[in-house]
Amino acid sequence: MFKESFKYYKSKLPLPSLDNVIDFNNVEKFTKKVTKIILKVTNGEFFGLIPISEWEIYEVDQNPGLIFIKNPFTTLGQRYWTVKCLQEYTKKPNKSNLDPLNLVPDNQEWWDICQNNNDFTLLEKLRWITLGYHHNWDTKIYTEENKNDFPKDLGDLTVFFANTLGYSNFNAEAAIVNYYHLDSTLSGHTDHSEMNLEAPLFSFSLGQTAIFLLGGISKDTKPSAMFLRSGDVVIMSKESRLCYHGVPKIVKSNTKSWDITNCDVNSNEISEEYKTVTDLCKNSTLWRPYGDYLSHSRININVRVWVTKKTTLYNIVNEFLFVCHTEYTV
Ligand SMILES: O=C(O)CCC(=O)C(=O)O
Ligand SMILES: [Fe+2]
DSSP: OHHHHHHHHHOSSSOOOOTTSBOTTSGGGGTTTEEEEOOSOOOOOOTTBOOGGGOEEEEETTSTTEEEEEOOBOHHHHHHHHHIIIIITTSTTSEETTGGGTOSOTTSOHHHHHHHTTOHHHHHHOOEEEEEBOOOTTTOOOOTTSBOOOOHHHHHHHHHHHHHTTOTTOOOOEEEEEEEETTOOEEEEOOOOSSOSSSOEEEEEEESEEEEEEOOSSTTSOOEEEEEOTTOEEEEOGGGTTOOEEEEEEEOOSOOGGGOTTSSTTOOOOOHHHHHHHHHHHOHHHHHHHHHHHHHEEEEEEEEEOOSOOOOHHHHHHHHHHHHTTEEEO
16 A cells, blocks of 8 residues: 555656645645644744744644644754755765765865856765764664764754653654655655664655655555645654655645745844854855755755663653643644
8 A cells, every 4th residue: 555655646647636645734624634732832942943832733643643843943944954964964974875986085075066066966966864873774773883973953953852742851863864856756664773663753854845655564554645845844753653654756845935034034143053054044145055955855854763762750751741731633
């Protein structure tokens, strides 16, 4: 069933109908498929995010544990993470699919070469990078020998989401950043290599829109299809943590939420840690190549491992309380 849906949405001829794809921008149409979640926590702030009290959060009824947060990022927040994913996280010692191809000389950076030489071919060749504990694609394992420091800013962001959702001991230790173009797909898979399979996965999307499929623990379950747009956050927790998922199609978005200039692009209250990159984001000339990239690509940051097992009584109680305070139907 998963494969069938994947093929259906991937097809170019005939093009699929997108009528059944859950659209959180038009949630009234899907009241029988999603449940709105009201958080207990309403205060707390994090750089680049709108206040928690304004977050729109849903759970997909057919997939308990699949939590969707409709773009909680500000314009500046989306720009910040885009710049980090293209210009900084792509640097060594982080690993990428380009490493074995030897296309980037040791003393140079992928993003700089692409920009200086206008090298669109090299730009499009980047498909993934890994951060922290590097996922070994051949053995599908993480090891102590194959790890680097996890970026503090991305760790802090993910922990902020985890704490807000009731995962009070979450510790971001590894991530995969996926780079998609308009013809890219990601076939159905489960993420089961992590040592701690109880910890949720956090996924942050930027740029073009994905059709995301989430099925069951075997390929026999018909998956739910949903749009993931720029800024949307998906959390695969509980029963959904080990379910089959994939991206059969990228669709061109008709809005650019990373380009709404009257948002907070000019905001001044930015802490030192974020200042250099945010200055770049606010400068329309310096921002342009990043905006151009987003206009034909999608970036997905998948913070996916919590190697350390930190189940405490406090954790269990906290997660239980979170569930108790959430249920109500749209
Ligand atoms: O791009 C996405 O939304 C999903 C990525 C994913 O499933 C993965 O990196 O394991
Ligand atoms: Fe995955």
